Amino acid sequence: MEKTLHVQGMSCGHCKMSVSGALKNLDGVSKAEVHLEDGTVDVTFDEAKVNVDAMKEAIEDQGYDVEA
Numbered sequence: 393m394e395k396t397l398h399v400q401g402m403s404c405g406h407c408k409m410s411v412s413g414a415l416k417n418l419d420g421v422s423k424a425e426v427h428l429e430d431g432t433v434d435v436t437f438d439e440a441k442v443n444v445d446a447m448k449e450a451i452e453d454q455g456y457d458v459e460a
């Protein structure tokens with residue numbers, strides 16, 4: 393399934409890589425596309441393997457805030 397997460401604090405290419413990299417490291421996430429201008433991340437994932445809470449945690453571990 394696909395979901396858009398709203399992430400605060402992403403401002404450059406490095407942020408983009410950190411967030412998409414952290415998401416792609418999760419088993420079950422097949423795609424993570426960061427849109428810096430919007431502060432959003434479009435994630436494609438297998439809901440049998442990973443949930444939104446795990447994705448939020450992975451992003452927060454990188455130092456960014458997620459609002460559902």
Ligand SMILES: [Cu+2]
Binds near residue numbers: 402403406407
């Ligand atoms: Cu940055």
